[in-house]
Amino acid sequence: QVQLVQSGAEVKKPGASVKVSCKASGYSFTNHIMHWVRQAPGQRLEWMGWINTGNGNTKNAQKFQGRVTVTRDTSATTVYMELSGLRSEDTAVYYCARQYCDPNNCFSAILGYWGQGTLVTVSS
Amino acid sequence: ETVMTQSPATLSVSPGERATLSCRASQSVSSSLVWYQQKPGQAPRLLIYGASTRATGIPDRFSGSGSGTEFTLTISSLQSEDFAVYYCQQYDNWPPITFGQGTRLEIK
Numbered sequence: 001q002v003q004l005v006q007s008g009a010e011v012k013k014p015g016a017s018v019k020v021s022c023k024a025s026g027y028s029f030t031n032h033i034m035h036w037v038r039q040a041p042g043q044r045l046e047w048m049g050w051i052n053t054g055n056g057n058t059k060n061a062q063k064f065q066g067r068v069t070v071t072r073d074t075s076a077t078t079v080y081m082e083l084s085g086l087r088s089e090d091t092a093v094y095y096c097a098r099q100y101c102d103p104n105n106c107f108s109a110i111l112g113y114w115g116q117g118t119l120v121t122v123s124s
Numbered sequence: 125e126t127v128m129t130q131s132p133a134t135l136s137v138s139p140g141e142r143a144t145l146s147c148r149a150s151q152s153v154s155s156s157l158v159w160y161q162q163k164p165g166q167a168p169r170l171l172i173y174g175a176s177t178r179a180t181g182i183p184d185r186f187s188g189s190g191s192g193t194e195f196t197l198t199i200s201s202l203q204s205e206d207f208a209v210y211y212c213q214q215y216d217n218w219p220p221i222t223f224g225q226g227t228r229l230e231i232k
Contacts, residue, residue, distance in 0.1 A: 097168075107173065
Protein backbone atom coordinates (compact mmCIF):
# COMPACT_ATOMS: atom_id res chain seq x y z
CA GLN A 1 0.00 0.00 0.00
CA VAL A 2 1.10 3.57 -0.59
CA GLN A 3 2.98 5.01 2.37
CA LEU A 4 4.56 8.42 2.79
CA VAL A 5 6.67 8.83 5.90
CA GLN A 6 7.99 12.28 6.74
CA SER A 7 10.87 13.39 8.87
CA GLY A 8 10.38 14.62 12.41
CA ALA A 9 9.52 17.96 13.90
CA GLU A 10 11.96 20.85 13.60
CA VAL A 11 12.56 24.03 15.54
CA LYS A 12 14.41 26.76 13.67
CA LYS A 13 15.44 30.34 14.24
CA PRO A 14 14.30 33.15 11.95
CA GLY A 15 16.46 33.35 8.84
CA ALA A 16 17.44 29.70 8.94
CA SER A 17 16.51 26.95 6.48
CA VAL A 18 14.67 23.69 7.02
CA LYS A 19 14.68 20.55 4.91
CA VAL A 20 11.80 18.09 5.28
CA SER A 21 11.94 14.62 3.78
CA CYS A 22 9.17 12.35 2.57
CA LYS A 23 10.01 8.67 2.10
CA ALA A 24 7.68 6.91 -0.32
CA SER A 25 6.94 3.20 -0.55
CA GLY A 26 4.37 0.80 -1.93
CA TYR A 27 4.32 2.09 -5.49
CA SER A 28 6.53 2.99 -8.44
CA PHE A 29 8.19 6.17 -7.16
CA THR A 30 9.09 7.79 -10.47
CA ASN A 31 5.62 7.37 -11.95
CA HIS A 32 3.81 9.79 -9.68
CA ILE A 33 3.85 13.51 -8.95
CA MET A 34 4.45 14.63 -5.39
CA HIS A 35 3.18 17.88 -3.92
CA TRP A 36 3.98 19.86 -0.80
CA VAL A 37 1.21 21.54 1.18
CA ARG A 38 1.43 23.40 4.46
CA GLN A 39 -1.04 24.30 7.16
CA ALA A 40 -0.35 27.09 9.63
CA PRO A 41 -2.19 26.89 12.97
CA GLY A 42 -5.91 27.44 12.42
CA GLN A 43 -5.38 28.24 8.74
CA ARG A 44 -6.41 26.70 5.48
CA LEU A 45 -4.22 24.32 3.53
CA GLU A 46 -1.71 26.11 1.34
CA TRP A 47 -0.12 24.56 -1.74
CA MET A 48 3.61 25.13 -2.05
CA GLY A 49 4.75 23.26 -5.11
CA TRP A 50 5.21 19.93 -6.86
CA ILE A 51 7.83 17.73 -8.42
CA ASN A 52 7.72 15.31 -11.29
CA THR A 53 9.64 12.49 -9.64
CA GLY A 54 10.43 10.98 -13.02
CA ASN A 55 12.37 13.86 -14.56
CA GLY A 56 12.86 16.11 -11.53
CA ASN A 57 10.95 19.07 -12.98
CA THR A 58 9.39 21.30 -10.38
CA LYS A 59 6.88 24.13 -10.11
CA ASN A 60 6.46 26.26 -7.03
CA ALA A 61 3.72 28.60 -5.93
CA GLN A 62 4.60 32.19 -6.71
CA LYS A 63 4.39 33.07 -3.02
CA PHE A 64 7.38 30.83 -2.32
CA GLN A 65 9.48 31.60 -5.40
CA GLY A 66 13.12 31.84 -4.47
CA ARG A 67 12.56 30.35 -1.00
CA VAL A 68 11.44 26.77 -1.63
CA THR A 69 13.39 24.00 -3.32
CA VAL A 70 11.86 20.61 -3.99
CA THR A 71 14.16 17.74 -4.95
CA ARG A 72 14.04 13.98 -5.11
CA ASP A 73 16.40 11.04 -4.69
CA THR A 74 15.10 8.22 -6.83
CA SER A 75 17.43 5.63 -5.31
CA ALA A 76 16.05 6.47 -1.88
CA THR A 77 12.47 7.00 -3.13
CA THR A 78 12.46 10.20 -1.14
CA VAL A 79 11.30 13.72 -1.90
CA TYR A 80 12.69 16.74 -0.07
CA MET A 81 11.35 20.23 0.51
CA GLU A 82 13.74 22.92 1.65
CA LEU A 83 12.43 26.30 2.77
CA SER A 84 14.90 29.10 3.36
CA GLY A 85 14.72 32.52 4.98
CA LEU A 86 12.36 31.23 7.64
CA ARG A 87 10.12 33.66 9.48
CA SER A 88 7.57 33.20 12.23
CA GLU A 89 4.76 33.01 9.66
CA ASP A 90 6.32 29.81 8.30
CA THR A 91 5.42 27.97 11.49
CA ALA A 92 3.16 25.23 10.17
CA VAL A 93 2.66 21.56 9.57
CA TYR A 94 4.19 20.61 6.23
CA TYR A 95 2.74 17.70 4.26
CA CYS A 96 3.89 15.79 1.23
CA ALA A 97 1.04 14.39 -0.85
CA ARG A 98 1.06 12.10 -3.86
CA GLN A 99 -1.23 12.44 -6.84
CA TYR A 100 -4.32 10.25 -6.90
CA CYS A 101 -4.98 7.54 -9.46
CA ASP A 102 -8.25 5.70 -10.00
CA PRO A 103 -8.51 2.56 -12.14
CA ASN A 104 -8.66 4.65 -15.32
CA ASN A 105 -6.61 7.79 -14.79
CA CYS A 106 -4.02 9.55 -12.73
CA PHE A 107 -4.81 13.14 -11.72
CA SER A 108 -1.90 15.51 -11.36
CA ALA A 109 -3.52 17.89 -8.90
CA ILE A 110 -5.68 15.59 -6.78
CA LEU A 111 -3.90 14.71 -3.58
CA GLY A 112 -4.77 11.14 -2.81
CA TYR A 113 -2.09 10.04 -0.38
CA TRP A 114 -0.61 12.17 2.36
CA GLY A 115 2.33 11.97 4.70
CA GLN A 116 1.74 12.29 8.42
CA GLY A 117 2.94 15.89 8.45
CA THR A 118 6.03 17.58 9.88
CA LEU A 119 5.68 20.43 12.34
CA VAL A 120 8.16 23.23 11.68
CA THR A 121 8.33 25.86 14.38
CA VAL A 122 10.15 29.12 13.72
CA SER A 123 11.01 30.96 16.89
CA SER A 124 13.83 33.07 18.21
CA GLU B 125 -5.61 32.69 -8.75
CA THR B 126 -8.95 31.02 -8.08
CA VAL B 127 -10.24 31.82 -4.60
CA MET B 128 -12.31 29.13 -2.89
CA THR B 129 -14.86 30.16 -0.26
CA GLN B 130 -16.66 27.68 1.98
CA SER B 131 -19.79 28.12 4.03
CA PRO B 132 -20.73 27.94 6.75
CA ALA B 133 -17.56 28.20 8.83
CA THR B 134 -19.09 25.87 11.43
CA LEU B 135 -22.05 23.54 11.05
CA SER B 136 -23.72 21.87 14.04
CA VAL B 137 -25.66 18.72 13.19
CA SER B 138 -26.97 15.80 15.22
CA PRO B 139 -25.80 12.24 14.50
CA GLY B 140 -28.06 10.54 12.00
CA GLU B 141 -29.06 13.81 10.37
CA ARG B 142 -27.98 15.21 7.01
CA ALA B 143 -25.22 17.75 6.61
CA THR B 144 -24.83 20.05 3.62
CA LEU B 145 -21.59 21.97 3.07
CA SER B 146 -21.01 24.57 0.37
CA CYS B 147 -18.01 25.70 -1.63
CA ARG B 148 -17.85 28.57 -4.11
CA ALA B 149 -15.12 29.34 -6.63
CA SER B 150 -14.23 32.88 -7.71
CA GLN B 151 -14.26 31.71 -11.33
CA SER B 152 -15.46 28.60 -13.06
CA VAL B 153 -13.51 25.44 -12.24
CA SER B 154 -15.76 23.22 -14.35
CA SER B 155 -16.05 19.96 -12.38
CA SER B 156 -12.47 20.05 -11.16
CA LEU B 157 -13.35 20.11 -7.49
CA VAL B 158 -12.17 17.95 -4.63
CA TRP B 159 -13.39 17.50 -1.06
CA TYR B 160 -11.14 16.43 1.80
CA GLN B 161 -11.88 15.48 5.39
CA GLN B 162 -9.40 16.35 8.12
CA LYS B 163 -9.56 15.19 11.72
CA PRO B 164 -7.49 16.77 14.52
CA GLY B 165 -3.85 15.82 14.33
CA GLN B 166 -4.29 13.95 11.05
CA ALA B 167 -3.54 14.62 7.42
CA PRO B 168 -6.42 15.38 5.06
CA ARG B 169 -8.22 12.43 3.50
CA LEU B 170 -9.53 12.50 -0.06
CA LEU B 171 -13.30 12.02 -0.20
CA ILE B 172 -14.65 13.28 -3.54
CA TYR B 173 -13.04 14.30 -6.82
CA GLY B 174 -14.44 15.50 -10.13
CA ALA B 175 -17.07 17.22 -7.97
CA SER B 176 -19.07 14.01 -7.55
CA THR B 177 -16.91 10.87 -7.74
CA ARG B 178 -16.16 9.13 -4.47
CA ALA B 179 -12.55 8.14 -3.94
CA THR B 180 -11.67 4.52 -3.23
CA GLY B 181 -13.13 3.27 0.03
CA ILE B 182 -15.32 6.28 0.75
CA PRO B 183 -18.79 5.34 2.06
CA ASP B 184 -21.78 6.18 -0.09
CA ARG B 185 -23.26 8.46 2.55
CA PHE B 186 -20.82 11.05 1.16
CA SER B 187 -21.92 12.67 -2.08
CA GLY B 188 -20.82 15.70 -4.05
CA SER B 189 -22.55 17.85 -6.61
CA GLY B 190 -22.18 21.05 -8.55
CA SER B 191 -20.19 22.51 -11.41
CA GLY B 192 -18.80 25.85 -12.49
CA THR B 193 -18.62 27.94 -9.34
CA GLU B 194 -21.05 26.32 -6.87
CA PHE B 195 -20.48 22.98 -5.18
CA THR B 196 -22.02 20.97 -2.38
CA LEU B 197 -20.87 18.12 -0.18
CA THR B 198 -23.68 16.16 1.43
CA ILE B 199 -23.32 13.62 4.19
CA SER B 200 -26.62 11.78 4.28
CA SER B 201 -26.67 10.31 7.79
CA LEU B 202 -23.94 11.56 10.06
CA GLN B 203 -21.87 9.04 11.94
CA SER B 204 -19.70 9.92 14.92
CA GLU B 205 -16.55 9.56 12.83
CA ASP B 206 -17.76 12.18 10.34
CA PHE B 207 -17.32 15.11 12.69
CA ALA B 208 -14.25 16.84 11.31
CA VAL B 209 -13.15 19.77 9.16
CA TYR B 210 -13.92 19.60 5.45
CA TYR B 211 -11.96 21.41 2.75
CA CYS B 212 -12.71 21.94 -0.90
CA GLN B 213 -9.94 22.34 -3.48
CA GLN B 214 -9.97 23.27 -7.15
CA TYR B 215 -7.68 21.80 -9.78
CA ASP B 216 -8.98 23.40 -12.94
CA ASN B 217 -6.92 26.60 -12.91
CA TRP B 218 -3.59 25.46 -11.54
CA PRO B 219 -0.92 26.10 -10.53
CA PRO B 220 -1.62 27.11 -7.94
CA ILE B 221 -3.87 24.52 -6.40
CA THR B 222 -6.16 26.46 -4.03
CA PHE B 223 -8.18 25.37 -1.03
CA GLY B 224 -11.18 26.74 0.79
CA GLN B 225 -10.86 27.86 4.37
CA GLY B 226 -12.74 24.82 5.66
CA THR B 227 -16.05 24.01 7.33
CA ARG B 228 -15.98 22.56 10.81
CA LEU B 229 -18.71 19.97 11.26
CA GLU B 230 -19.51 19.59 14.93
CA ILE B 231 -21.91 17.53 16.99
CA LYS B 232 -25.09 19.33 17.92
